[in-house]
Amino acid sequence: MTERPRASRPRRPAAQTRQAIHDAAHELFSREGFDAVGIRAIAARAGVDAALVVRHFGSKERLFLETMTVDLAAARVMEGPLDGLGRALVEHIVTLPSSRAGEMAVTSLTALFQASDRSEVETALRETIRQAIAEPLVRRLGTEDAEVRAHLVAAQIGGLLTSLHVVHDPVLLAADRGLLTARYGDALQALIDT
Amino acid sequence: MTERPRASRPRRPAAQTRQAIHDAAHELFSREGFDAVGIRAIAARAGVDAALVVRHFGSKERLFLETMTVDLAAARVMEGPLDGLGRALVEHIVTLPSSRAGEMAVTSLTALFQASDRSEVETALRETIRQAIAEPLVRRLGTEDAEVRAHLVAAQIGGLLTSLHVVHDPVLLAADRGLLTARYGDALQALIDT
DNA sequence: GTCTATAGAGCGATAGAC
DNA sequence: GTCTATCGCTCTATAGAC
Incomplete structure (x- = not known):
């Protein structure tokens, strides 16, 4: 033609x-x-x-x-007040998949996890977590053990993300969002408050 | 010959x-x-x-x-007193790799995570988590939302395990075990106590 | 119960014409 | 910038001799 x-x-x-x-x-x-x-x-x-x-x-x-780059868009949430941050973060995480960008972030994160036996992928994953969660938080926590605590926060958030989107835990997927946010958010808050 | x-x-x-x-x-x-x-x-x-x-x-x-079957051997820890269970569980998790059996459990778990895009593997992983953590715990917590909370505990423990053995977070790997146990254990305890 | 041989397919990456 | 053709290699799984 x-x-x-x-x-x-x-x-x-x-x-x-x-x-x-x-x-x-x-x-x-x-x-x-x-x-x-x-x-x-x-x-x-x-x-x-x-x-x-x-x-x-x-x-x-x-x-x-x-x-497969991940933008968790958690930075904005991190700027909020320290008390109540736990629940706000969990709320943000469970709400992520309802936006197009959030859903893409979550699927990318899952793929990165599953391909993390390749060392370059593992590095990318580690760097993503550090930038999105640990680093913004460590600046908010002035204390001496701030870095370890920030990385524990990242670990706990990662646990929720993997349970939902890698393991597909049916109990958590079916659970009431408010209950999830309250319980897991308060546990996260314990980590933030020391 | x-x-x-x-x-x-x-x-x-x-x-x-x-x-x-x-x-x-x-x-x-x-x-x-x-x-x-x-x-x-x-x-x-x-x-x-x-x-x-x-x-x-x-x-x-x-x-x-x-x-790649996983025996986290968490059942014995689960039988302990409910208060202090958070720290005891974290202590158990961070100590796991020092025994031969524990190390094998951890490496198997990592491999299961990374191969979890295969649906049979995902099922095995989910079942392992349920049996090792969620189910023993749900019997200990009498409350109405016990099941969701037990699965949140499993999520949080999974977060620590993946941070250490999948992501290989250098901050957590280098951190003092006692500090890790105290901080993360107390956050876990918040989930157990409601 | 163990082996050889191979089917049958797919892969990542490259060379070079256009 | 795009395409054809192909190199060279890997893979899982099976058939059948011994």
């Missing part, structure tokens, strides 16, 4: 191709995990050739790391 | 072969994860042929599930 002798296809802008690969990769990696998804499957979903995936992102692992 | 025309090898008892495969599988799966380890590698380490692995265990996934 095109008048040119189709030396190559209708020529999409490179940025658009890159974005299509990016989106396809996020969707497939989120749903099936790193190992179960091949470059060919990503290319097929993006409507491009498999070689382009490598050309644009270098390798499957780099594509994974670039695609 | 053998006098028989080596139709087949010196004939090891089947149970012994099975055990050798089992041990090799545990070691490799623990260290490298489900996807990174092939049947051939397991067979080589066990000193047997790859076909025997399939013959004895049916499939790689069945071998994985049969091999």
